[in-house]
Amino acid sequence: MLDVKSIDVRLGEKLVLRDVTLTVGTGQTVAVLGPSGSGKSTLLRAVAGLVPIESGSITWDGQDLTTVPTHLRGFGLMFQGYALFPHLDVFGNVGFGLRMANLPEDDMRRRVAATLELVGLDGFDNRSIADLSGGEKQRVALARTLAPEPRMIMLDEPLGALDRALRERLMVDTRRILSDGGVTALVVTHDREEAEALSDRIALMREGSIVQAGTLPDILARPADAWVRDFLG
Amino acid sequence: MRPIRWGHVLVAAVPVLFIGYFFLYPLIRILTLGLSELNIGFDGVEARLFHIGWFTLWQAVLSTVLTMVAAAPMTWAVSQFEFRGRKLATALVTVPFVLPTVVVGAAFVALGWRNSVGAILVAHIFFNIAVVVRTVGALWSRLDPDLHDAGRVLGASEWKVFRTITLPLLRPAIAAASAIVFLFTFTSFGVVLILGGFRYATLEVEIYRQAVTLFDLPLAAALAVVQLVGVTATLYAYSRYQERHTSTWALRAEANRPKPGGRARFLVGASVIGTLIALAIPVVVMVARSLRGVAYAGLFRDDPVVGAPIASIGNSLRFAVIASVIAVLIGVMASSVITGGGGAMSRWFDLTLMLPLGTSAVTIGFGFIVALGEPVDLRASFWLIPIAHALVAIPFVVRSTVPTLRSIPAETREAARVLGASPSRVWREIDLPIVARAALVGAAFAFVISLGEFGATSFIARPNTATMPVMIVRLLSRPGSASFAMALALAVILAGMTAVIVLWIDRLQFGEIGTF
Incomplete structure (x- = not known):
């Protein structure tokens, strides 16, 4: 299980991730949904060890990964x-x-x-x-x-660059591949449909912070604020 | 803090130590020696320096201006019009530029033209026309033709449009070409040594005479200081000019050129054919005269003074192989530091590595004999010649590998890391295979440079390690028509070897570029 605990990530002067907490259970697929520039890709890069975290911790099954270099994180x-x-x-x-x-x-x-x-x-x-x-x-x-x-795969806008018809077909395929293999996955997207189709749980991200997390029906039923309601439209 | 990566330190340290010991340290020794000589200021030294400096300067200025004028028709024709054989004509104009300077010198001697300023100037034009055609032509072919047409519509004559619109727009390229030609002719050595006789000497030639023939190292060092000041001033002036005048407006993507018609057809034909014939004359005469008598057979005969001239081919090939290997190893290491490191470090590195380009080969060779006598006396070492050649070639290897390394997106390396490649493995699996082709081009450049290198080699070659250019000059400086014919024969062989490799590089670069 991936456990991200209140991490901050700074790129240059800018605080790109602010107190981000997130868990991905083994065999689960979680989607981080948010507008572009909200820090989603940076979150994946931090988990992969491609950018250092300023504070907080990233653990897998209780093992701290902070000092583990990218190529040994698995x-x-x-x-x-x-x-x-x-x-x-x-x-x-x-x-x-x-x-x-x-x-x-x-x-x-x-x-x-x-x-x-x-x-x-x-x-x-x-x-x-x-x-x-x-x-x-x-x-x-x-x-x-x-x-x-x-032990976990991360997908950064997996279907983002494709045209509409292809996206819809590949969305189904990708979901099948993930669930058939019992893969643990963390997906990042700005597209609600894609998040819904690929994941079990969704975490909404805005300006470097997680605003709300849960299943899509739960979030739609009880949006945390006006922004969430507008964004999910 | 990240742990220190010893691999990185090593990769940065090797080029730094190499350039430091074989280039910067000798340069500093020349400077201290030369400046103390200038301080003593005994009679006549300053006047002498002034005299030689003045000749070096004015012949370079005149060579530059004449090259511009001589190159103008060809530049106009190949950049403004499309015609059969345009690419071939452009390639042929480049041939003189890649010929070793000693070969160019020998070709003009074959024309029966030496001991004169005229021969020096014409040889400089012959050598540098390609610089103008390529640099100015590249910009000229991208100028928006609407500007020309607008000028005509507004009532300007063809000549007036050229003077008031085209020429000002071409100024950045003309400045760049002038700076390059000026530097080449200001530091010209092989051509002036062969064609100038005893009367005409540039700073380079005089450094050589003082250091090697008369063994007056302090005076030679003083000359080297004057020469360095000249080169630095030129580079500084040019970079200042570039900062103030960089403009990309009024450009378009290179579009279809029109076919010349009417009067233009005649002018284009005359420009291209005239230029090519003029450039071909020295080469053709050199080849023809080398075929007279038994010049080629004579190369195999053992000579009591210079040995068997044929042996120089073996020496040259051996040095070229070693120099290419050194240049590629150090050049690729340096390139990965330049592209991998952060801003300031990378810029500093880049600049340091380009320095050997700015100074001249003569300074490198002279530096070796001034500085490398201690702590270990390397001056008689076999390795010194390939090391000197590698120093000259490293900037070219860096220039050919840096763009390729820069073109690798950060994500490609990151993807390899995520898939389990350690930092050194990333280099081996991603950088190395991708840079290999560019490194091969760099190696071929290094090989050609080494084959033709004369400035540095003339200082450090021993009788038994004479390279082909050194042997050509030795044969040329001897009286007698047999020696002369052998010199030409050897020059033809050297020119042929150079041409074959350059053609191969051309195919390697532009033939099949591959998928990246």
Whole structure:
């Protein structure tokens, strides 16, 4: 279980996250929903260890992660722009995390094949990243994040860059993949529909702070303030 | 606080120590030696310095102006019009620029032209035309043609439009090209040494004469100080100019050029063909004269004074390989510090590494013999020549790898970290493979630079470690037509090797750029 306790994050002079507290239970999917610039991505980066926290704590099953470097945290992060490795093909991208974990070659091939099948891209192994469509890139990025079976995956605006029709199809697919695998996930989005479709619980974020958390029906029934009501419209 | 990353410290320390010991320290030794000489001020030194400094200055100014004028027709033709063979013509104009200076010198000697200012000036034009065509042409082809048309509509003649609209808009590129050509000709060594005879010497040539022939190190150091002041002043003036005059207005994306018609067709043809023929003459004559007699066979014959000239090819290749390896290792390390570090550190590093470009190769070679006698006497070391070549080449490696490293988005490295790659593993898995191609280009540049390097090598080469340029100059300075023909033959071989590698670099860079 991920336990984020009242963390502050400062980027340069600006306090980007203010007293943020959040938990993600094992096997659960939590969505952080908020307008762009509210600090959602920074929260993911803090959990991944890509930006340092100024105060508070981040623990996994009681183990403090503050001093654990990014590459040893065992989380997955799917970047908003996907950040696929341009010099590697699809296989190289999806297998990267497995290679870092020193998985034997055979196991690695099997695992990459299985993950590609899971995201509906079987046979794409030797495709170059440059030749992929937007939707295919999204799937490769998701496969790359899932392949090492991290204890939790984080998705930053997973469908943000895609057009409407594709978003709706991939929303269903992504939800299926997350729930079938019993994956623990933390999703960040500015889109209410996406948050609703992908997650069990929602945390609303505004200007670096969590305003309200719970299931969507609960929040809609008892909005904490006028802003929440307006934002969820 | 983050823990100290020893890997990072090492990667930063190696280039700093290398540049520090082999470049900055010798430079400081030259400065102290030269300044004390100037202070003593014994009779005639100042007058002598003034005389040589004055010649260096005026020949550089005149070379720059003449190069601008000579390059104008070609620049106009290739930037304003589309015609068959335009790309090829632009590539051919670049050939003289990549030729080693010693080859250019030899080519003009083949024309029977030495011991004169005229030969020096024409050789400088020959060498630098490409700088103007490329720099000014790049801007000219992007000027908005509507501005020209607007001028015409408002009643200005073609000439008046050029003078009042086009020329002022081209000023930044003209300034840049002038600064580069001025620097090259102000620090010109190989060409002046070969073509100037005893009467004409630039500061560079005089430093060499004083240090190597007459062994007056203090006077040579004083000359080097004057030369450094000149170079620094030029660079400073140019950077000030750039700060005040950077403008990107009135530009458009490079669009389709019109095909020349009517009178323009004739003028474009005359400009391009005339320029190319003029540039081809020295090269063609050099090749033709090298084929007379048994010049190539003579290269294999052992000579009591200079040894077998053919051995210099082996020396050159050996030094070029070592110099490329050193330049790439240090250059890539430096590039990752420049791109990875924070603002001030990165800028400081960038500037320090560019310094060898600003000073001249002669200063580097001279610095070696002034400074590297102690604590360990490296002056007779085999390694000194490739190290000098690497120093000259490192800025080029840095220039070719920094943009590639900068183009890697932060997220790509972060993605690797999240997937379990340690910081050093990120470098190995992401930076290294992506930068490899650019590093290969840098290595090829270093190889070419090493093959043609003469300024520094002339100070430190021993009889048994003569490189091809050193051997060419030795053969040229001997009387007799046999030596002369062998010098030309060796120059042709050197020119050919250079051309092959440069063409290969060109394909590497622009052929298949790949996916990133």
